[in-house]
Amino acid sequence: MRLTCPLCGSRDRREFHYYGAADYLHRPAAEDAPDAWDIYLHLRDNPAGVVRDLWYHELGCAQWLIVTRNTVTHEISGVALVAESAK
Amino acid sequence: MRYSGLKVIWEGLTGNTGWAPAWRDPAPKAEYDAIIIGGGGHGLSTAYYLAKNHGMTNIAVLEKGYIGSGNIGRNTTIVRANYFLPGNSEFYSHSLKLWEGLESDLNYNVMHSQRGLINLFHSDGQRDAFVRRGNAMINQGDDAILLDRDGVREHLPYLDFEQTRFPIYGGLLHPRGGSARHDAVAWGYARGADQRGVDLIQNCEVTGIDIENGVVRGVQTTRGAIRAKKVGIIVAGRSSQVAAMAGMRLPIESHVLQAFVTEGLKPVINHVISFGMGHFYISQSDKGGLVFGGDLDFYASYASRGNLPMVEHVMEAGMTLMPMIGRAKVLRSWGGIMDMSPDGSPIIDKTHVEGLFLDCGWNYGGFKAVPASGWCMAHLMATGESHEVARKFRLNRFATGHLLDEEGTGSQHNLH
Numbered sequence: 001m002r003l004t005c006p007l008c009g010s011r012d013r014r015e016f017h018y019y020g021a022a023d024y025l026h027r028p029a030a031e032d033a034p035d036a037w038d039i040y041l042h043l044r045d046n047p048a049g050v051v052r053d054l055w056y057h058e059l060g061c062a063q064w065l066i067v068t069r070n071t072v073t074h075e076i077s078g079v080a081l082v083a084e085s086a087k
Numbered sequence: 088m089r090y091s092g093l094k095v096i097w098e099g100l101t102g103n104t105g106w107a108p109a110w111r112d113p114a115p116k117a118e119y120d121a122i123i124i125g126g127g128g129h130g131l132s133t134a135y136y137l138a139k140n141h142g143m144t145n146i147a148v149l150e151k152g153y154i155g156s157g158n159i160g161r162n163t164t165i166v167r168a169n170y171f172l173p174g175n176s177e178f179y180s181h182s183l184k185l186w187e188g189l190e191s192d193l194n195y196n197v198m199h200s201q202r203g204l205i206n207l208f209h210s211d212g213q214r215d216a217f218v219r220r221g222n223a224m225i226n227q228g229d230d231a232i233l234l235d236r237d238g239v240r241e242h243l244p245y246l247d248f249e250q251t252r253f254p255i256y257g258g259l260l261h262p263r264g265g266s267a268r269h270d271a272v273a274w275g276y277a278r279g280a281d282q283r284g285v286d287l288i289q290n291c292e293v294t295g296i297d298i299e300n301g302v303v304r305g306v307q308t309t310r311g312a313i314r315a316k317k318v319g320i321i322v323a324g325r326s327s328q329v330a331a332m333a334g335m336r337l338p339i340e341s342h343v344l345q346a347f348v349t350e351g352l353k354p355v356i357n358h359v360i361s362f363g364m365g366h367f368y369i370s371q372s373d374k375g376g377l378v379f380g381g382d383l384d385f386y387a388s389y390a391s392r393g394n395l396p397m398v399e400h401v402m403e404a405g406m407t408l409m410p411m412i413g414r415a416k417v418l419r420s421w422g423g424i425m426d427m428s429p430d431g432s433p434i435i436d437k438t439h440v441e442g443l444f445l446d447c448g449w450n451y452g453g454f455k456a457v458p459a460s461g462w463c464m465a466h467l468m469a470t471g472e473s474h475e476v477a478r479k480f481r482l483n484r485f486a487t488g489h490l491l492d493e494e495g496t497g498s499q500h501n502l503h
Binding site for chain 2 (some may be wrong): 051
């Protein structure tokens, strides 16, 4: 598997750290109810198909990336910078 | 038909013409008392114990592929009861006791072999942790023996003890641990359930769950609608999809875990060995193949196949631990889809829908749990109450904070 980093180009999967579903971008506020934190930390759509998840270019530009990826075929259809995305 | 050694000899002498299919191939009925979605190890054992322990025989197991096509035929077959946390410890202890009586119970040779499991440790801190774990196992009534380096050397003389990165300090021996033939476990439970009247319906994919006023009424399948008073979802890596049919969003992420087997070799590895620092574990099958595996590929996946970096990592770990296997040729590798829960422990619980039950979250440790998972899920479905050894496997524990974090790494999807 290779990811095309918007800054570094096509790179080996081993340069990246997988963090999880893009749900992690929607962090509740500290005063939010425990349910909001349960949803944020634990509950997932977990689709068999196209998913958006967060990867960190650990051995590259150290940018957080949103990767659009198919969990059945491992096909990658998009890589964008979290910093430039609308979340 | 009852299997026996005499039967094998007789059939061998008479051309093997007297064997009958091990289970029927029935068409689905219009209604059952209970339906199990998923004909894997856990689903089959649930059906078996529903029939055997609770007298529920008007039940069906719906399998979208064929019996034994999922994780029950894709694992590395390790059977153990070396858990630490209250909640896990008594459950896996119960499971191991069921394993020990399984073959006579099922009248089926599942090739359960208690050859001993050795978990290696490589530092003083790890030794302390294993002493503590061993004491927990003994307190639970199971067995554990702490081995120093020479003790490990007596059992496993072929390991590389002097490696500089992870020198071997010793190991925790679990003599009752071992392995079993995974397909046989599926076949044995399938045959046992079928003999008690359970309908095993293969090539029957569930496409919807019928719910009226918060009560489950049945399921929609590729072979038509089937009514049922109770429905159990036991579908491992596909738990999120099936639960979504009932409007549920689960604390589950599906990941791929790879395993490998070499060509058949003469007996060389007599134990199950786990090398935690290298995320590597190995045993030798009765056919002679070295069966080994590593860690998750660490990204959500339903592909049933992994990527090369983890293949390389597993091979490196194996070579680090036991350089003698370097000349063995790998025959096959494959991946199974693991239903990973945030804290690494399973879920056996009711749902918000009356009559709908859930058994999932087995992470990468579901095989050894097959007997007790079925036992406890059957108890829950039949009585409506959690079995005493599975009472902490609650669906809402992530919301309430009653976690079962065996590894002590936290409760988030990227941590296990």
